[in-house]
Amino acid sequence: MAEVVAGIDIGGTNTVIGIVNRNGDILAESTLPTRCNATFDVFVKNLTGAIEQLLMELGHEHRLLGVGVGSPNGSYNLGAIVDAPNLEWKGILPLCKEITLLTGVPSVVTNDANAAALGELLFGAAKGMKNFVVITLGTGLGSGIVVDGKLVIGHDGFAGEFGHVVAKANGRQCGCGKKGCLETYASATGLRRTAFKMIADSNQPSMLRNVTYDKLTAKMITEAAKTGDPLARAAFEYTGLILGTRLADLVAILNPEAIFFFGGLANAGELLIDPVRRYMEEYMFPVFKGKVKLLLSGLQDKNAAVLGAAALIWEELDKSAR
Structure with a gap:
């Protein structure tokens, strides 16, 4: 069974979800609106629902190991989004806890631009820098x-x-x-x-x-x-x-x-x-x-933020395996 992770880029307007393997290949991708006039809990349910849909489209031979997220004001230390100015929800939003609860796999979050930088470093034009x-x-x-x-x-x-x-x-x-x-x-x-x-x-x-x-x-x-x-x-x-x-x-x-x-x-x-x-x-x-x-960006034909978020969770999984 092929092991994959979900890389998620939460933007101020739209959120992009990708299913990514260890080689940095985005096997499937979808988009949903971030500005959805719904509660944060509903947004997370929509998010995890989109992950499940992509996995179904790929077939049962793919196993989800974890979820990585790049988000405005995403705190790696807290596993949460904290008062992001371009999002409609305020306060400390326990994103990783909610994602793990709904998917049953570990989740990690960081600043969306941090995720893009990690994607550029591992898969883009910043290789070797x-x-x-x-x-x-x-x-x-x-x-x-x-x-x-x-x-x-x-x-x-x-x-x-x-x-x-x-x-x-x-x-x-x-x-x-x-x-x-x-x-x-x-x-x-x-x-x-x-x-x-x-x-x-x-x-x-x-x-x-x-x-x-x-x-x-x-x-x-x-x-x-x-x-x-x-x-x-x-x-x-x-x-x-x-x-x-x-x-x-x-x-x-x-x-x-x-x-x-x-x-x-x-x-x-x-x-x-x-x-x-x-x-x-x-x-x-x-x-x-x-x-x-x-x-x-050297990843113009790909999504650097999605790849970076995926790289983040791969790295986290590798740490846990040591």
């Missing part, structure tokens, strides 16, 4: 940090919250309760807020001008920028300024070999990377100039 950062750009902004070949978890298991460093004092309201957090400027949501503010503050011609905020998407802004829309390009330039300057600070602290970009907004490619690189280099401490590679 000892020091790098993965920046996830989706509904919010997360980061997974690898130093000397090891994932940085931190004292309480919450390390890697780069999205909640202050980009602008008393700036935009963030879902975490603070003002001016980086993710309110550098994320799919942040890009939307920037573009809409530019629409309101100027008379610059743009194909986005007649789009309401509720219907405006980062993908729409990206497509407009690709056609040369000046307002959409200005929105990317401003996003690059904010993110690039903060990355210069991060480089000064961590001295990484590379920074990888992962998530929906990263699909904009050089529209985003070019201004980020320019501003990062402009504000970089001189000793680091020209040394840090900015790269897209």
Whole structure:
């Protein structure tokens, strides 16, 4: 019987579930909405139900050994999600306990970006690297940090919250309760807020001008920028300024070999990377100039966060077997 684990990526909008073997092959995958207007208990039941459905589709020759989860504010130490700003449930959510209760197998959770970093290290473009950062750009902004070949978890298991460093004092309201957090400027949501503010503050011609905020998407802004829309390009330039300057600070602290970009907004490619690189280099401490590679995830045709979450539980199972 083939042994497999479930790797789960809980995002602010959608949750992706994958059944993964030891080689890092995603054998089956499905998606369910994270924002489901239901209680946390119902969400977990939907989650474990999706795992069971995928196993049924694969056939009885596959045996589930464990479940690994990457989630906003996922605490490895607590086995819980704690007050995640981009999720509708608050408080300490005992995710691993509930998953184990429903599936009968061990479960482990970490920050979603930490999971992406682990996936990049084991199966992606960071193979062989000892020091790098993965920046996830989706509904919010997360980061997974690898130093000397090891994932940085931190004292309480919450390390890697780069999205909640202050980009602008008393700036935009963030879902975490603070003002001016980086993710309110550098994320799919942040890009939307920037573009809409530019629409309101100027008379610059743009194909986005007649789009309401509720219907405006980062993908729409990206497509407009690709056609040369000046307002959409200005929105990317401003996003690059904010993110690039903060990355210069991060480089000064961590001295990484590379920074990888992962998530929906990263699909904009050089529209985003070019201004980020320019501003990062402009504000970089001189000793680091020209040394840090900015790269897209090496798992573009796969799901790095799912693979990372799967790698996390494989590692946990191996520890238990020693």
